[in-house]
Amino acid sequence: TPAAADARPAFYLTTAISYPNGSPHIGHAYEAIAADTLARFKRLDGYDVRFLTGTDEHGQKMQQTAQKEGITAKELADRNAAAFKAMDDALGISYDRFIRTTDADHYTASQEIWQRMQEAGDIYLDSYSGWYSVRDEAYYGEDETEVREDGQRYSKETGTELTWTEESSYFFRLSAYQDRLLELYDREGFLHPTTRRNEIAEFVRSGLRDLSISRTTFDWGVPVPGDPEHVMYVWVDALTNYLTGLGYPDTESQMFQKFWPADVHVIGKDIARFHSVYWPAFLISAGLPVPKKVFAHGFLYNQGEKMSKSVGNVIDPHALIGEYGLDPVRFFLLREVSFGQDGSYSHDGIVARINADLANDLGNLAQRSLSMVAKNCHGQVPVMGELMPADREILDAAHELLGPVREAFDDLQFHRALEAIWRVVADCNRYFTAQEPWVLRKTDPERMQTVLWTTLEVVRVVALLTQPFMPASAAKLLDVLGQPEKDREFSAITEKIKPGTQLPKPTPVFPRYEEPEALKW
Ligand code: ME8
Numbered sequence: 274t275p276a277a278a279d280a281r282p283a284f285y286l287t288t289a290i291s292y293p294n295g296s297p298h299i300g301h302a303y304e305a306i307a308a309d310t311l312a313r314f315k316r317l318d319g320y321d322v323r324f325l326t327g328t329d330e331h332g333q334k335m336q337q338t339a340q341k342e343g344i345t346a347k348e349l350a351d352r353n354a355a356a357f358k359a360m361d362d363a364l365g366i367s368y369d370r371f372i373r374t375t376d377a378d379h380y381t382a383s384q385e386i387w388q389r390m391q392e393a394g395d396i397y398l399d400s401y402s403g404w405y406s407v408r409d410e411a412y413y414g415e416d417e418t419e420v421r422e423d424g425q426r427y428s429k430e431t432g433t434e435l436t437w438t439e440e441s442s443y444f445f446r447l448s449a450y451q452d453r454l455l456e457l458y459d460r461e462g463f464l465h466p467t468t469r470r471n472e473i474a475e476f477v478r479s480g481l482r483d484l485s486i487s488r489t490t491f492d493w494g495v496p497v498p499g500d501p502e503h504v505m506y507v508w509v510d511a512l513t514n515y516l517t518g519l520g521y522p523d524t525e526s527q528m529f530q531k532f533w534p535a536d537v538h539v540i541g542k543d544i545a546r547f548h549s550v551y552w553p554a555f556l557i558s559a560g561l562p563v564p565k566k567v568f569a570h571g572f573l574y575n576q577g578e579k580m581s582k583s584v585g586n587v588i589d590p591h592a593l594i595g596e597y598g599l600d601p602v603r604f605f606l607l608r609e610v611s612f613g614q615d616g617s618y619s620h621d622g623i624v625a626r627i628n629a630d631l632a633n634d635l636g637n638l639a640q641r642s643l644s645m646v647a648k649n650c651h652g653q654v655p656v657m658g659e660l661m662p663a664d665r666e667i668l669d670a671a672h673e674l675l676g677p678v679r680e681a682f683d684d685l686q687f688h689r690a691l692e693a694i695w696r697v698v699a700d701c702n703r704y705f706t707a708q709e710p711w712v713l714r715k716t717d718p719e720r721m722q723t724v725l726w727t728t729l730e731v732v733r734v735v736a737l738l739t740q741p742f743m744p745a746s747a748a749k750l751l752d753v754l755g756q757p758e759k760d761r762e763f764s765a766i767t768e769k770i771k772p773g774t775q776l777p778k779p780t781p782v783f784p785r786y787e788e789p790e791a792l793k794w
Contacts, residue, residue, distance in 0.1 A: 281321040285532035286312055287515050289540045290329040290372065293353030294338040297360040299618065300541070302590035303573050306603050307612060307687060308539040309366045313741035314682050316367075318763050323532050325518035326361060327372030328354040332507030333407050336493040346493045350375060360590050365599060365744055372514050374495075383495045383510040385522035389559035390445065391498075401442040401485045408433040410507050412485060431543065443487040443503060450554040451481050457553055457563065464549045465568045465685065466613040469542060473549050484551065512552045516561075524561075535564040537685070545569040568685050571615035573606075588618075597786065600743035601627045607687040607742060627786040631746075634698050635735065636783030642705065642728040643753060643779035645721075649714055654729060654755065654774040655722035664727045667704045670697050671734040675766055678738055687742075694738050701731045729754060730770045737766055749782045 288308045291301050305326060312324040330350040339349040350373070358371050372379065390396050403412045406428050413428050418435055420426050426435045454477050457463050464470040487503035488494065494504030513521075515538065519529045540548050545567070553563040572579075575586040593602050605626045610616025646655060660668070674697060681690035705728055713721035736750040740761065751761055755774040 279321050281319055283323070283531045283536075284312075284315045284320040285323045285325075285519070285535045286315075286537050286539060287324075287518065287535060288326040289538075289544060290327045290374065290511060290514050291357055292332075292334065293328045293330060293350050293357055294335050296353065297357050297590060299575075299588045299590055299593065300573050301357070302360060302364055302593075302602075303606050303610075304539060304541060304570065305361055305364055305366045306606055307570060307685070309364070309368075310603070310607060310687060310741045311537070311539070311682060311685065312367055313744065317737075317740060317761070318679065321531070322369075323519070323528075324368050325370055325372060325515065326366065326368045327370070327514060327518075328357050328374065329507070329511045329514070330354065330374045331494040331504070331510055332410050333488070333491055333493070334410060336491050337407060347375065363591055363594060363599070364603070370518055372518050374510055374514055376517070378520075379510070379514060379517040380495050382517035382521045383505060383513045384498045386513050386516065386555065386559050387505065387509065388498055389561075390555060393558045393560070395446040395449070395558045396443055396486070397446070399442065399444050400440065401444075402437070402439040403485070404428075404435040405438040406431065406433040406435050412438075414482070438490070440489050441503075442485040442489070443497060443500075444483040445486045445509075445551075445555070445558075447481045447484045447551070447554055450557065451477055453557055454481075454550060454553060458549075462566055463563075464545070465566065469545050469569045469613075470549075473545060476546065477550060481550070508547055508551060509555070512547065512555065515564075534562040537566040537568055538564055539568050539570065539685070542569045542571055568613070570612050570685075571610065573610065574615065574617045576619045577617045597623055597627065600746040601631060601786075604631065604691075604743055608691045609688070611688045612685050624786045624788070627783075630695060631783040632785040634695060634702065635732075635739075636781060638698060638702050638705065638728070639732050639750060639753070639783075640779065640781050642725055642732065643776070645710060645714075646725055646729065646776065647779055649718075650722065650725065652776050652778070654770055654772050654776065655726045656719075656772045657726040657769075658719050658723040660723065660727075663704060663708065664723060667697070667701055667731055668727055670700060671731040672766065674734065674738060675763060690738075691742065694735055697731065698735055701728060701735075704728070726770070726772065733770050734766055737761060737763060746782050749780075753777055753779050753782070 286308055288304050291297065312322050315322045335346045335349060339346040342349065354373050361368060404418050404426060405412050409428065409431050413435060417429055418426050419429050427433065428435060455474060458470055458474045464473060486506040486509050487497050488506060489503055492504055494507060495510045497503040497505055515535055519532050520526045521529060523529060538548055548567045556563050575588060578586060605623045608626060608630065609622060646652065674693060677693045678690045708724040710721045710724045713724060733754050733756065736747050736754065740747040753776060754770065755776045
């Protein structure tokens with residue numbers, strides 16, 4: 274592979290791998306879009322990026338759902354993994370590998386990490402009894418459960434139904450990792466956001482029990498090495514996907530050497546415990562470095578309500594894209610919700626963003642400057658004359674954006690990056706209005722050219738920086754600004770738009786959303 278010859282710094286990011294026991298929903302789309310935006314940002318910012326996503330296909334839940342449908346777990350996985358992949362492709366997710374935990378190399382990787390943990394003395398055989406949630410694929414301690422009116426026992430945290438389970442099981446010596454884990458949480462930046470880190474640290478400080486890591490009551494999983502009566506607990510194999518994606522167990526490969534430890538695992542808040550307690554403990558036990566960062570994003574709700582099949586408000590991502598277009602949906606999700614917090618989406622919310630931020634603010638700025646250039650400058654980028662303080666101010670604001678935007682991306686604060694960019698868009702609209710180039714056309718055509726040049730230059734920088742969020746729309750905008758492919762990385766920000774460049778006929782990039790007769794959802 275060219276990885277060794279590639280001097281660019283590495284960046285390895287992953288999403289959670291989804292359970293394909295149902296169809297993908299907007300929560301899955303949200304996570305994929307966020308991770309994709311980060312992957313694209315890093316590529317444009319000069320990194321050699323590896324981006325992994327996929328499906329988590331083992332476990333009791335998969336087997337139960339398949340049984341209900343009268344098909345095998347593998348058939349269910351095949352059907353729905355295809356649906357998840359189709360969703361990713363429809364969303365423009367630029368993954369390098371779509372991993373399925375039923376892939377052959379994943380069995381090899383999972384059995385290898387198991388053996389490493391065993392050699393470290395961290396795995397022993399015992400028997401287990403406890404409250405198991407099939408929905409969460411997790412055991413809960415008595416104190417984490419409650420009996421409700423129907424006489425059933427439920428998890429307090431997730432509200433899922435629990436069943437008493439007794440079986441022979443292998444255990445992982447999680448209790449031995451308390452201090453090392455607490456040390457890890459003290460390390461700046463391991464688990465984000467801080468509220469999640471505090472919760473998890475509190476949980477670990479209160480004491481860790483050893484973890485049951487195998488099952489004998491069903492067989493849909495990776496066989497335990499040397500004891501095929503047992504399959505691995507689904508979370509052991511699921512977490513290992515992040516290593517499989519780099520060719521583990523070949524830790525000497527260029528890919529593994531370059532990309533491990535991962536720069537960030539992007540996951541939802543409900544699985545923070547698995548990623549910040551179990552996963553680092555498994556890795557330390559197996560003698561591998563732990564990831565640099567785990568970022569737990571919030572949940573998306575439909576107009577503030579939890580999505581559920583019974584309420585009938587589960588949104589198909591394809592329907593959303595069909596209604597509003599892909600880029601507006603990507604923009605909306607990352608602009609509206611602060612990453613790490615819960616958020617809501619609604620028809621009105623999406624339409625408001627499309628019409629205000631995209632059509633009015635950026636769309637109008639591009640359209641009115643470009644159509645003046647088409648009419649008054651022979652469709653060529655005008656000449657930059659002497660710059661006035663107002664020109665300098667808005668140009669500086671645009672050229673200085675990369676720093677704060679990069680910082681926002683380092684913290685996965687996508688909405689902050691967009692806020693910063695859109696402040697410049699708003700300032701530039703004000704600048705354009707105040708300069709009145711349509712008046713200058715008659716009174717001072719040379720000055721008009723400078724104002725138009727300045728505006729095109731700001732739009733160029735804004736288009737470059739919005740590429741990770743709205744790849745197709747930003748590309749269109751760069752097309753109408755006459756920017757060649759090679760000038761679209763962030764290193765091109767410091768170059769200036771060249772006077773005399775012939776521009777294509779300007780076409781609007783961000784149309785307004787017109788309310789249809791009947792809403793589709
Ligand atoms: O948890 N809003 O799979 P999963 C935002 N297989 N994010 C949401 C969401 C919502 N409404 N609903 C789910 C699993 N998610 C495991 C992961 S990783 C080694 C194994 C997020 O299909 C959820 O938090 O239930 C998780 O990050 C991802 O979608 C997949 O969820």
